[in-house]
Amino acid sequence: MPLSLTVLGTASPHPGPDRPCSGYLLSGGGAEVWVDAGPGTFAALQRYTDPSRLTAIWISHLHADHSADLLAAAYAFAFGGMTPAVPVPLYAPQDCARRLAGFLGLPHLGFLKDVFDFRPLYDGHDVRHWNLRLTARAVAHDSEAYGLRAESQGSVLAYSGDSGPCTALTELACNADLFVCEADIDRHHGGEQVHLTPEDAGHIAQEARVRELLVTHVGPTLTRESATARAAAVFGRTTRPAVEGDIRGI
Numbered sequence: 430m431p432l433s434l435t436v437l438g439t440a441s442p443h444p445g446p447d448r449p450c451s452g453y454l455l456s457g458g459g460a461e462v463w464v465d466a467g468p469g470t471f472a473a474l475q476r477y478t479d480p481s482r483l484t485a486i487w488i489s490h491l492h493a494d495h496s497a498d499l500l501a502a503a504y505a506f507a508f509g510g511m512t513p514a515v516p517v518p519l520y521a522p523q524d525c526a527r528r529l530a531g532f533l534g535l536p537h538l539g540f541l542k543d544v545f546d547f548r549p550l551y552d553g554h555d556v557r558h559w560n561l562r563l564t565a566r567a568v569a570h571d572s573e574a575y576g577l578r579a580e581s582q583g584s585v586l587a588y589s590g591d592s593g594p595c596t597a598l599t600e601l602a603c604n605a606d607l608f609v610c611e612a613d614i615d616r617h618h619g620g621e622q623v624h625l626t627p628e629d630a631g632h633i634a635q636e637a638r639v640r641e642l643l644v645t646h647v648g649p650t651l652t653r654e655s656a657t658a659r660a661a662a663v664f665g666r667t668t669r670p671a672v673e674g675d676i677r678g679i
């Protein structure tokens with residue numbers, strides 16, 4: 430199994446008991462990448478790895494439910510004894526450094542420079558990280574947002590981040606072994622489409638010919654079970670809910 434995905438959190442839009450917001454630990458090819466830092470996921474991450482050993486952090490977008498625990502990590506790295514050997518590469522939208530510094534009241538980046546190596550994402554960002562290939566595509570959301578494709582030795586994981594239906598997402602998921610896809614909303618209400626219904630998730634998985642769909646980021650108007658059943662009815666292949674603590678070999 431070249432890749433392994435640990436589900437740290439799936440909740441939207443706020444964490445619950447034993448249910449952090451979005452976050453995953455992606456391992457493989459010598460890398461350990463924390464993908465999305467939703468509130469609660471830094472605590473969960475410590476069940477599975479020593480955070481000082483992370484080789485990178487990858488943030489889909491800067492909404493709080495995907496990024497707030499960067500603050501927890503910054504304190505752990507700087508003041509908590511979980512000091513990484515070098516600043517951790519932090520792939521995130523351009524504004525990440527300024528936002529974190531602003532929240533912390535730092536006039537410049539201050540200690541953040543010692544713990545994070547900020548590397549801005551852009552559409553088509555494609556990096557070899559250890560023996561992983563990480564590709565980002567800009568997706569349809571109401572802030573700068575990216576989906577992720579991770580490949581190692583022929584195994585492919587795709588992750589939607591937060592997105593409405595868009596061609597980039599289907600392309601990103603093309604022939605993925607595992608597609609971790611949001612299904613945040615019960616239905617669209619007109620206007621800009623910035624999230625997916627379960628049917629959208631199933632349709633994109635089908636169009637992209639993925640092997641398996643993992644339904645995540647299910648919003649408060651749905652249940653994990655109902656969202657998964659609705660997505661499965663459209664996709665027609667293996668569809669499961671993402672559940673905290675799941676560890677999936679890919």
Ligand SMILES: [Zn+2]
Nearest residue numbers: 441492494591
């Ligand atoms: Zn979200």
